[in-house]
Amino acid sequence: MRKAIAIVALAAGLAACGMISTLVNGFRYAKAVESDLEQVTGLKPEVGFNWSNGRLVVVTVTFPRLYDTKPVRELAEAVRAAVEKEFRQMPENIVLAFSLGRVAPGKVAQAEQTYE
Numbered sequence: 001m002r003k004a005i006a007i008v009a010l011a012a013g014l015a016a017c018g019m020i021s022t023l024v025n026g027f028r029y030a031k032a033v034e035s036d037l038e039q040v041t042g043l044k045p046e047v048g049f050n051w052s053n054g055r056l057v058v059v060t061v062t063f064p065r066l067y068d069t070k071p072v073r074e075l076a077e078a079v080r081a082a083v084e085k086e087f088r089q090m091p092e093n094i095v096l097a098f099s100l101g102r103v104a105p106g107k108v109a110q111a112e113q114t115y116e
Contacts, residue, residue, distance in 0.1 A: 026051060032086040033061070040078050041067055049087070056091040059083050063098050072096075 030047040038044040041063070048060040061079050076096055084090050 026087075029087045030059075033059075033082045036082040036086065037061065037079065040082075041069070041075070043067060049091075056087055056089050058093045058095060059087065059091045060095040060097065065101065066098050 026049050030049055033047045034044055043063050043065065045061045045063045048062075050057045050059075061083070067075055079096055080094060083094055
């Protein structure tokens with residue numbers, strides 16, 4: 001009986017090692033993406049991720065404010081390149097977000113509309 005309990009405990013521990021290494025590596029990759037994008041934009045984003053069954057499902061990149069130095073398309077390409085480089089795989093989805101924070105009365109965050 002003790003032998004069976006020991007085997008089950010050992011198996012559970014070994015299974016958890018894969019999850020722990022994935023989690024630790026994921027945080028390391030997220031920090032690397034943050035650093036890469038901070039060098040490109042001058043803003044340090046927050047990067048979150050979701051892995052499911054060994055595949056990268058979604059990476060969320062949230063900037064602390066609107067980034068209006070470059071067009072959103074160029075920023076999106078920089079984000080996509082950094083995520084693919086650091087995570088070493090392309091996620092199923094990348095979410096790009098901006099925190100608008102508390103807006104003072106009379107001031108509104110607006111994005112310019114371009115007509116093509």
